[in-house]
Amino acid sequence: MEISFFMPPVDVAPYCWLIEMGSRKLGVHQHDGWCMQLDGQLVFFNSEDKCVPLAPILEIKAKKFFDFLESAVISNPTYSECIRKFPKELLLKHVFHTSFSGYWPERALAWLAADKNLQPLFKDELEKFAQNRVMPQGARQKAKRLRGVRSIKGVGLN
Numbered sequence: 014m015e016i017s018f019f020m021p022p023v024d025v026a027p028y029c030w031l032i033e034m035g036s037r038k039l040g041v042h043q044h045d046g047w048c049m050q051l052d053g054q055l056v057f058f059n060s061e062d063k064c065v066p067l068a069p070i071l072e073i074k075a076k077k078f079f080d081f082l083e084s085a086v087i088s089n090p091t092y093s094e095c096i097r098k099f100p101k102e103l104l105l106k107h108v109f110h111t112s113f114s115g116y117w118p119e120r121a122l123a124w125l126a127a128d129k130n131l132q133p134l135f136k137d138e139l140e141k142f143a144q145n146r147v148m149p150q151g152a153r154q155k156a157k158r159l160r161g162v163r164s165i166k167g168v169g170l171n
Contacts, residue, residue, distance in 0.1 A: 014069045018081050022089055029092040031085055034069055041095035058100040064107035067100070071108070071120035075127035102134060109138040115149040118142060122155050132159055 014035045022040070023030040028048070030040035038050040047058045049066055056063055070078065079099075086093040101124070108121040125132055125139075132139075139160040143153045 014072075016069060016073060022085050022092075024089065024091075029085075029089055029096070031082070031096070032070070034066075037066065039067070039070070041092050043092060043095065046095050046098055047100050058103060061103050061107040061110065064100065064104045067104050068108060068117055070104070071117060071124060075124040101128070102131060105131070105135065106138065109135070109142060113147070115147075115152050118148060119152045122152060122159065125159055126155070136160060 015033075017033050019030055019033060023038075027043035028040055029043075030038040030050075032039040034049075040048065042048050042055075042057070045057055049056045049058070051066055056066060058064055058067055082096055082099060086096050089096065105121045105125060108117045112118045122142075125135060139156045142148060143156040143160065145153065
């Protein structure tokens with residue numbers, strides 16, 4: 014799926030569209046937070062189970078994604094609070110709790126590796142992933158290493 018950043022973001026109050034993912038638009042609602050325009054409907058990312066269409070965002074390197082969001086925060090002060098609250102934890106938990114192959118979890122591990130402050134919240138997921146023999150060996154070893162890392166400053170808007 015082709016993913017591109019809107020530069021500048023598209024402000025159509027009360028929405029600010031930041032990213033195009035194929036025919037979908039990803040952005041924020043001024044009061045209700047992160048959402049996606051999907052087949053003429055809006056999906057708000059307020060629970061793990063709603064994060065299914067958000068997974069392809071993991072194709073982007075975490076630093077590049079959060080650098081873009083930081084510039085969007087600066088250039089769109091009306092939406093800055095909502096932009097800062099990207100549902101990263103929900104997205105990553107969704108991937109770890111629902112994936113049956115290594116593809117999305119490997120991308121989630123890369124994002125988690127870029128945010129050391131978030132890693133302690135994934136202790137159980139990393140442990141289960143590291144023990145899941147269905148997952149690729151290299152990814153399981155990475156999960157073991159991440160599980161052992163202590164909290165220090167990482168990448169993100171938190």
